[in-house]
Amino acid sequence: xxxxxxxxxxxxxxxxxxxxxxxxxxxxxxxxxxxxxxxxxxxxxxxxxxxxxxxxxxxxxxxxxxxxxxxxxxxxxxxxxxxxxxxxxxxxxxxxxxxxx
Numbered sequence: 036x037x038x039x040x041x042x043x044x045x046x047x048x049x050x051x052x053x054x055x056x057x058x059x060x061x062x063x064x065x066x067x068x069x070x071x072x073x074x075x076x077x078x079x080x081x082x083x084x085x086x087x088x089x090x091x092x093x094x095x096x097x098x099x100x101x102x103x104x105x106x107x108x109x110x111x112x113x114x115x116x117x118x119x120x121x122x123x124x125x126x127x128x129x130x131x132x133x134x135x136x
Contacts, residue, residue, distance in 0.1 A: 072099030
């Protein structure tokens with residue numbers, strides 16, 4: 036299990052196979068390489084610097100495959116937050132876990 040944080044430093048959740056799950060167990064995305072797509076197939080963002088999630092504005096129109104989420108898994112205690120990175124031009128922070136439930 037690999038844990039991820041948003042670019043602003045908030046603990047997001049973890050990778051379980053090709054699934055991205057929030058720290059409280061919701062299945063909210065699928066990995067296609069380093070890119071992540073939501074249940075409706077829309078691009079959510081990507082992994083940068085090995086453990087941080089960020090959204091490239093020029094990729095927001097991309098579509099992946101639609102999927103039915105797996106059942107909610109058990110919750111995990113969130114890891115501590117990190118200090119935020121400076122935002123790159125043409126990017127925005129990855130959506131928060133609460134907005135993707």
